[in-house]
Amino acid sequence: MKQRLVIGNWKMNGSLADNILWATHFRHGLKSQTLQDVEVAVCPPFPYLQSIRSILPDIVQLGAQDVSSECIGAFTGEISVNMLKELQCRYVIVGHSERRARMGERDADIAEKFKLVSLAGLTPVLCVGETEQERAHGQTRSVISHQIQTVIDRCGAHALRNAVIAYEPVWAIGTGVSAELADIQSTHAVIRAQLSDNGLDADDVTLLYGGSLKPGNSEEIFSLPNVDGGLIGGASLKAADFLDICWAAQ
């Protein structure tokens, strides 16, 4: 069986002290049971990456919530992929719906970020998903297909080998209402078919679900065919809940 992947995205939450406490609890929790066949990563806010790395055991990977589409220079406030590499990030989220909606990131910008991350040897986590309105208009498949195809056209299908795609219906993020199991399954199948049309095998790309994934629904979501793990926002903010989700992924 393919190794599952569980990623926690803390977004802009917690103080330094809160997040150090989280990492300390999580480290202790991991000692109580061996994690098998699951890779776990957390994406703290940028300023805390180094402190969190120093507390978590090496089996827990570090991820970044975003990256600049530029490499170096006069880009005030931006963080480059090489900086993330120096801070030992393994994963980099690109195209999260909050950045698409609130920072105006377009598919082309996201594809550029994806390219830089994969060229740097880190693993991009490409977030795709439809809004409530797009869903109501029956556009789920076309929206997701365009989001993925822009990356393939710009970076080449080979760049998706070993990458991660997170299907995150925007209307399910932070709402407490996750997508129906049948919808997750069918959307993941459509994504796999698109990847296959572009010459990629099922094992090449890790496919996550995200959107109100929590301890109470993680087991059934992880048991779906084509779901290789999860991207978790709100429920990753409590170390105990995130641990439960990691155990459920085994």
Ligand code: PEP
């Ligand atoms: C997310 O923001 O990527 C996410 C999945 O959030 P939540 O788990 O809170 O829905």
